[in-house]
């Protein structure tokens with residue numbers, strides 16, 4: 001099962017080696033992080049990142065090994081955006097010449113970059129960005145300027161204190177004409193003493209959610225006062241500005257400017273499976289350790305993992321972790337396929353890639369953020385302790401629902417894609433993830449044929465159910481939209497219905513890809529059977545949770561919905577014997593989990609008790625301040641009879 005989760009024996013071996021390298025290095029200790037003040041915390045992050053980089057250089061780690069090393073260091077840092085966005089943006093939007101100049105500097109960390117797109121006044125609406133880049137043909141330069149307070153760059157990770165350069169997204173103005181938003185490489189700080197360059201105001205935006213957590217990252221604010229950069233620092237793969245001041249839009253779709261966001265969104269889907277699997281690993285192991293009620297004749301109390309309510313909350317999350325892992329694997333293939341096609345100037349699957357990365361990023365991050373919180377609740381009171389690992393995991397994870405695109409805004413992008421597909425059904429055969437809409441007539445007619453709970457253990461029945469739900473919801477939106485004279489007005493009015501139809505479409509993709517995964521060759525005795533059970537748990541859990549959709553579109557009867565729930569209960573009993581093996585398969589070290597509740601050895605109570613005394617508050621029996629503020633209350637003579 002470890003190989004199924006890792007993806008291959010090589011990846012399992014490589015990731016295991018990196019996990020142990022980090023876990024055995026005291027520099028990467030994590031428990032004290034929530035106790036540190038902001039400046040100490042940030043300095044500690046710089047120290048860890050420097051040590052990580054030293055390991056990469058000294059041990060000559062490959063790019064893949066370095067990626068796993070950074071993951072297991074498990075600390076948001078400026079390197080995330082340098083490697084995760086700044087470099088990919090230059091790779092995707094730079095000319096060959098620009099790549100030759102900037103990539104070696106960035107890959108050797110001679111410069112540190114960030115991705116500065118969002119502003120104080122605009123994040124979702126990229127076309128609304130206000131920073132300007134005005135071409136000066138006399139000097140053959142761009143003048144980068146922040147014309148308003150709301151044009152201040154705001155949020156970019158690594159910007160506040162670490163980055164020497166930024167990839168700045170600004171409104172391109174040539175000869176007084178606006179030509180859309182483009183990316184510009186701008187140096188922010190001196191490479192000598194790291195002081196901000198003339199015309200640059202830069203700093204951190206301040207504390208964020210939770211202790212420790214994302215406060216290890218210097219999300220920054222940045223303003224420009226007429227800063228000049230050479231013309232060749234505008235990324236010019238998509239569009240060019242000539243020395244003479246002529247704007248040239250190549251035949252590449254302008255949306256390629258957004259290509260880095262598409263890349264990061266697809267990585268975020270696999271990240272979701274990692275974050276959710278960590279929380280599920282903690283909650284599952286602790287649910288097996290925790291006993292509460294149910295003792296018979298003085299025997300042991302019941303393990304909470306044996307309660308049906310615990311199983312009905314926990315096992316769908318376990319199934320979701322595997323589902324997101326496999327759909328993330330497929331999405332990575334889709335992204336690489338689009339990237340190859342783009343190299344050959346084939347833009348045919350760009351809309352599908354945009355819709356899938358946007359929709360699956362939205363779906364998986366929402367489910368993962370909610371799932372980590374559910375795992376905290378599954379651990380009762382002890383889940384609320386920082387030493388459970390869950391509060392930090394939650395605090396670091398939840399911005400994923402916002403960054404790289406607010407999840408609702410992204411679902412509206414999927415909605416545009418779906419509505420367009422439905423409107424073209426009469427004359428254009430849908431392909432890829434919308435191919436099922438080509439069978440809309442059948443999907444509108446056929447109703448569910450399930451007669452027994454067993455009938456739900458049929459991939460065909462499940463896929464048809466999810467296809468019918470998605471198709472019928474999309475067609476219903478299409479019919480509603482047709483009633484509006486102004487399509488944009490209709491779209492705005494029906495936005496919530498469209499979002500729900502987008503969720504249905506994306507859930508169909510996740511279910512289908514899980515089923516497709518099971519058609520592949522999966523090594524290991526009993527592994528495929530265990531994954532099949534999880535696949536049915538995932539699909540039938542969704543069907544139960546969203547049964548309103550299936551009933552409203554007339555595909556399911558209430559009886560069939562009840563049979564699905566009956567089958568779910570049976571499936572939970574099948575998951576139970578393998579639950580611990582399924583989470584052990586994630587192969588996480590205690591260091592990476594950072595959780596006393598999720599310890600591999602299950603030695604929870606002694607370690608919880610031990611950890612309590614390490615809290616600084618227990619440095620003295622009588623807390624500082626007691627004698628000053630409490631003792632006088634205890635000692636005061638109360639004359640008023642009322643008290």
Ligand SMILES: CCCCCCCCCCCC(=O)SCCNC(=O)CCNC(=O)[C@H](O)C(C)(C)COP(=O)(O)OP(=O)(O)OC[C@H]1O[C@@H](n2cnc3c(N)ncnc32)[C@H](O)[C@@H]1OP(=O)(O)O
Pocket residue numbers: 080081083084115117118123124125126127157255256258259261262264267268271350351354402403404405406409413416417420
């Ligand atoms: C290692 C990891 C680190 C992991 C650690 C990560 C650390 C944190 C990283 C966070 C970094 C960030 O947050 S970076 C900042 C992230 N910001 C965002 O994601 C901003 C979200 N907003 C946007 O992407 C855009 O504003 C949109 C897509 C919402 C709207 O764009 P727009 O230009 O107004 O386009 P719009 O009119 O809606 O659509 C026009 C046409 O373009 C298409 N279109 C729109 N976008 C795209 C696209 N990306 N690709 C292709 N096509 C597109 C539409 O489908 C539509 O086609 P048609 O219908 O006409 O056919």
Ligand SMILES: Cc1cc2nc3c(=O)[nH]c(=O)nc-3n(C[C@H](O)[C@H](O)[C@H](O)COP(=O)(O)OP(=O)(O)OC[C@H]3O[C@@H](n4cnc5c(N)ncnc54)[C@H](O)[C@@H]3O)c2cc1C
Pocket residue numbers: 081115116117118121122123124125154155156157214219399402403404405406407408409412
């Ligand atoms: C931890 C973190 C790290 C980040 N790192 C970076 C970075 O490195 N670089 C960078 O450039 N940015 C970064 N960002 C910024 C991030 O990309 C934006 O916050 C994100 O894109 C959301 O945009 P917004 O803040 O403008 O949200 P808004 O769009 O203002 O969202 C507010 C509300 O309005 C709703 N809304 C907005 N538009 C619509 C619409 N058309 N229809 C319906 N509802 C709508 C949203 O759904 C949401 O509920 C980061 C943010 C965070 C939290």
